[in-house]
Structures are given as structure tokens and as C-alpha cells.
Amino acid sequence: MTSADKPTLEECQGACLAPADQAGAKQASDLSRAFSEDGARKTHVGGQALLEGIMMRGKYNWAVAVRAADGSVYLEEHDLASGRPKNSWMNKPLIRGCRAMVESLALGFKALEVASSHAFDEFDMTYQAYREAGVDPSTATRAERARAAEVELEESDKPAAPAPEGAEAASPAEPPAPESESVGEGGLGKVAMTLSMVGGVALAVALFMAAPLFLTNLLVGEIDSSPTVGGVPLLWNVVNGALRVVIFVLYLWLIGRMKDIKRMYGYHGAEHKTIHCFEHGLELTPENARQFPCLHVRCGTAFLIMVLIIAILVYTVIPINPLLASLGVPAGLPKSLMVLGIHLLFLPVIAGVSYEITVRWAGSHPESPLVKVILWPGMQMQYLTTSEPDDEQLECAIAAMKLVLEREEREAAAAEAAEAAAAKGAEPAA
Numbered sequence: 276m277t278s279a280d281k282p283t284l285e286e287c288q289g290a291c292l293a294p295a296d297q298a299g300a301k302q303a304s305d306l307s308r309a310f311s312e313d314g315a316r317k318t319h320v321g322g323q324a325l326l327e328g329i330m331m332r333g334k335y336n337w338a339v340a341v342r343a344a345d346g347s348v349y350l351e352e353h354d355l356a357s358g359r360p361k362n363s364w365m366n367k368p369l370i371r372g373c374r375a376m377v378e379s380l381a382l383g384f385k386a387l388e389v390a391s392s393h394a395f396d397e398f399d400m401t402y403q404a405y406r407e408a409g410v411d412p413s414t415a416t417r418a419e420r421a422r423a424a425e426v427e428l429e430e431s432d433k434p435a436a437p438a439p440e441g442a443e444a445a446s447p448a449e450p451p452a453p454e455s456e457s458v459g460e461g462g463l464g465k466v467a468m469t470l471s472m473v474g475g476v477a478l479a480v481a482l483f484m485a486a487p488l489f490l491t492n493l494l495v496g497e498i499d500s501s502p503t504v505g506g507v508p509l510l511w512n513v514v515n516g517a518l519r520v521v522i523f524v525l526y527l528w529l530i531g532r533m534k535d536i537k538r539m540y541g542y543h544g545a546e547h548k549t550i551h552c553f554e555h556g557l558e559l560t561p562e563n564a565r566q567f568p569c570l571h572v573r574c575g576t577a578f579l580i581m582v583l584i585i586a587i588l589v590y591t592v593i594p595i596n597p598l599l600a601s602l603g604v605p606a607g608l609p610k611s612l613m614v615l616g617i618h619l620l621f622l623p624v625i626a627g628v629s630y631e632i633t634v635r636w637a638g639s640h641p642e643s644p645l646v647k648v649i650l651w652p653g654m655q656m657q658y659l660t661t662s663e664p665d666d667e668q669l670e671c672a673i674a675a676m677k678l679v680l681e682r683e684e685r686e687a688a689a690a691e692a693a694e695a696a697a698a699k700g701a702e703p704a705a
Contacts, residue, residue, distance in 0.1 A: 331675040336352050
């Protein structure tokens with residue numbers, strides 16, 4: 276689409292508000308706007324909020340934009356294995372949901388490593404932290420930044436006193452390294468990142484699967500001894516699923532009290548606003564993106580809530596009790612671990628079904644009343660995980676989005692050229 280073909284801001288606003296009274300729509304909540312103002316241009320691009328940055332993921336690549344400690348925006352992009360032609364099987368129904376979950380986890384840790392390497396400077400301060408301290412890091416001296424970070428510089432680090440007039444300054448034996456070399460170093464490292472990923476997965480399993488399971492055993496007994504409905508341990512599965520949801524919501528609420536996480540939730544809002552802006556065919560600018568709601572129907576939070584809900588249904592129909600009885604698994608810890616293992620085994624199936632519902636179907640039919648009912652719990656959760664971004668956060672989201680879109684355009688142009696060349700080669704000779 277050329278710039279001449281793009282609708283103006285006023286035209287898009289009028290189109291968005293056409294189905295409802297314009298005056299009433301202005302007072303609509305973010306929730307209703309997220310459903311009613313879905314743009315005509317659909318996109319599969321999604322993202323993830325980072326510490327002082329955004330990761331956007333397309334079909335062929337993923338890109339990170341980080342607000343560096345000096346105020347600049349650091350950009351980095353990488354190819355996606357699932358975007359290669361030989362891996363097209365990863366985009367088949369159900370399989371793509373499993374792939375998306377695993378890929379999101381892996382890319383999330385890689386993107387966090389990139390952010391941690393560039394969001395902090397030598398004093399472990401971010402750009403936002405300097406601004407809150409009343410210091411502009413792009414113009415402040417090293418000593419001023421050290422004072423803002425409440426760090427005492429060593430004598431050797433302090434600037435040398437000016438030489439007396441007429442005297443020649445002594446040249447040091449070894450010139451100091453440029454200041455920029457010490458900025459942005461560090462990061463998690465491959466070993467630390469791997470350990471962090473393994474630890475994160477273990478924590479998620481313990482917190483959102485093992486803990487609800489053992490709590491359910493305490494409340495209603497073990498799964499094969501709890502009350503059943505038609506031979507199905509319905510009560511056990513409902514209590515277990517409800518506990519998972521409660522723990523998940525409580526977890527999001529608690530970490531949202533942390534200052535850095537609050538800041539990250541602003542980047543989450545910036546991600547959604549930027550995607551809304553693109554879907555409405557507007558130029559990607561902070562001014563255009565700011566008008567849209569922080570909520571989005573294709574949010575990963577809604578996907579996770581759907582996973583928790585679908586899990587209740589799937590675990591209910593799995594014949595766990597007959598399996599436990601046939602294997603003669605002892606009561607207590609062995610039986611609980613066996614149930615946990617079965618739940619983990621079916622998690623890819625649950626993720627695949629949830630992806631098809633929330634991303635593929637609901638994301639393409641946001642105006643459907645059924646979609647609004649199904650996605651309502653997940654949309655409510657976004658009130659906990661998003662907040663209004665500032666312009667600097669929107670700039671990061673837009674920068675990452677543009678890298679992904681540019682790659683999409685290049686791949687589309689290459690595919691079109693290949694088709695044209697194939698068609699020309701297939702034409703019979705005159």
C-alpha cells in the first residue's frame with residue numbers, strides 16, 4: 276500500500292466509530308474498543324514486553340528494540356527457524372500452537388538477554404532511572420551519572436585536574452579506554468541464560484501445575500478417591516483448574532507491584548497500540564498509536580488464560596483413574612507425580628487447541644458475540660498486564676515493528692518475483 280492509498284486518521288476514526296454512536300463510542304472502555312475497533316488489515320505479528328524494550332515477532336524474523344541507558348534505541352533482529360520453507364510443517368493446525376508456545380518461551384529468554392545487555396550502563400542504571408533522578412544521560416558527564424547512581428568513583432576514574440597554564444600535560448603511559456566500551460557490556464551469557472530458562476520452566480511447572488495439584492489433594496482428596504460424576508472426577512478437575520487460575524492471577528498481580536514490572540507493562544501496552552495502529556493502516560507514529568486501546572484480542576495473556584480453561588476440559592476427559600488403577604500406582608507422592616506427568620504430557624495438545632481458538636479463530640472474528648464471551652476472561656487479565664505507555668515506549672515498539680514489517684515486505688517481493696519468473700519460464704516459445 277502506498278502512502279497515497281493509506282486512509283487518513285480522520286477516515287479511520289470515522290470507519291471505526293461507524294457501527295455505533297460516535298459520542299457513545301468515545302466513552303467506551305478499552306475492552307469494548309478492542310473488540311469493536313479491530314482494524315481491517317489483519318496481521319500475524321505479535322510481541323513481548325521486555326525490560327526497557329519490546330520484542331516483535333513475525334513470520335520470518337524477530338526483532339528487539341531496547342531503550343539504551345544513553346536514551347538511544349538499540350535494534351537487533353534474527354531469523355526464525357519456523358519461517359524457513361523446509362519447516363512449513365510447523366504452521367499446520369494444532370502443531371503451530373505447540374510451536375508458538377515453545378518458540379515464545381525460547382525467544383522470550385533470548386530477547387531478555389539482549390535487553391539486559393543494552394538497557395543498563397556501567398552503573399547498572401537505565402535511561403528511565405536517570406530521568407527519574409533528574410539527569411539526562413545523553414549529555415551528563417560520567418561523574419554526574421555516577422552521582423545519580425549513588426556510586427563513588429575511584430580516584431583513578433575521576434577526571435584529571437587541569438594542568439597549570441603554560442605547563443605541558445603529562446601523557447599517560449596507556450590511554451584510557453573509551454567510555455562507550457564499558458557501556459552495554461555484560462548480559463546473561465549462554466550458560467546463565469540456559470540456567471535461567473531451565474529455572475523459569477521449573478518454576479512455572481512447580482507454581483502453576485504442581486502446587487495446584489497438591490492443594491487439590493488436600494481439599495478434595497486424591498483424584499481417584501474424590502467424588503465423581505458418571506465415573507469422571509469432575510470435582511477434582513474443576514478445583515484443580517480453578518486453583519491454577521487463582522495462582523496465575525495472584526502471581527500477575529503480585530509481580531505487577533514491582534517497579535520494573537510496572538514499567539514493562541507500559542511496554543506491553545505500547546506493543547498492543549502499535550499493532551492496532553498497523554491493523555488500521557495508519558502510519559506508525561507515537562501520535563497515531565496513542566489513540567488506540569492497550570487491550571488486544573490476540574494478546575498472549577488471553578492465550579494463557581485459554582490454556583488454563585481448556586486444560587480443565589482436556590484433563591477431565593482423560594481416563595486417568597483407570598490408568599492409575601491398571602498400573603497399580605501407590606497412593607501419595609507417587610500417584611501425584613504420575614498425575615502431574617500425564618498433565619505435562621497433554622500440555623502440547625492443550626496449547627495447540629488454545630492457539631486455534633484465541634489466535635486463529637477469535638483473532639479473525641473479534642466482532643463475533645461468541646468470541647467476546649470466550650475471550651472475556653483473558654481480556655480482563657490484560658488490565659493487570661498492560662498500562663498506558665509514554666512516547667518513548669511507543670517509539671521502541673514502532674522501531675521493532677518496522678524491522679519485522681520490512682522483512683515481511685522483502686519476503687513478499689521475493690516470492691512475487693519468483694512466481695513471475697516461474698510463470699515466464701513456463702510460457703511456450705513463440
